[in-house]
């Protein structure tokens with residue numbers, strides 16, 4: 001029995017220490033950490049969290065300390081008999097007042113933070129419309145006439161305001177270091193705004209946080225907070241039409257995509273890239289799938305799931321469901337092109353895509 005207790009105690013202490021160490025390292029390097037806020041709204045939420053955390057630590061230490069003290073001090077032992085007490089007015093007033101004070105200490109700052117978080121965005125906010133889809137995010141900058149997918153750029157120190165919606169099931173929008181979580185509802189607009197306070201090269205990671213089907217866990221996005229100058233450059237390049245293919249191989253791919261490689265599937269439907277995807281300035285005008293006009297400028301594919309490399313794009317087009325379950329199985333999903341195209345054709349398409357900077 002004693003040995004069991006010792007082991008349990010050791011495991012308990014060990015797990016607390018490991019969590020603590022893990023927490024410290026996550027604080028430093030994990031871009032999806034919740035305890036290192038980088039926007040005004042995230043700081044507001046973090047301050048509330050820290051307040052509640054230390055109050056809980058205080059309550060925990062006080063209660064545990066009192067239990068240990070009372071268990072030892074008033075225990076039954078030779079010559080001492082344990083006594084039962086019934087009713088103590090002073091004590092009862094005290095243990096009613098203290099919790100009320102604790103609740104007020106939490107309630108007042110919370111009640112002052114919520115209206116700020118829920119307030120309307122300032123007039124100079126950058127507007128971004130985001131639509132959740134199974135299983136990716138479509139982003140539009142209405143004032144800048146930019147459409148992109150799964151990766152956005154925003155300038156540091158300028159408020160950014162999101163109109164948040166879904167086109168199919170319920171998703172949720174969350175960038176732990178910047179803002180959220182906000183539900184993405186079909187047919188209902190939700191709003192959120194924040195001002196990012198730190199530009200950096202590495203993206204802030206975002207994630208769908210409402211179970212939305214097979215590839216819910218593969219529904220990620222990236223937010224790049226840029227210095228104003230870098231943001232302006234990004235905007236300019238995104239506003240251009242899709243580039244014409246340069247290399248010979250890319251030209252073949254371009255032809256395959258734009259002359260609409262339409263294949264008839266087993267159930268008789270014709271499919272081709274341009275049915276669903278858009279490449280601005282070409283006849284690819286599809287609206288169902290991610291806009292490919294500047295796909296080469298994005299760092300990832302498949303909703304933030306894989307690095308945007310030639311190898312991954314080839315795998316993706318060959319059979320997307322191998323990389324992201326459910327994508328080809330759902331109706332209107334991405335076809336399994338290895339059933340219709342030769343490896344050489346797929347490579348030429350990928351070469352073209354990688355020239356769409």
Ligand code: CUA
Pocket residue numbers: 132133135170171172208209210211212213215216217219
């Ligand atoms: Cu979308 Cu989970």
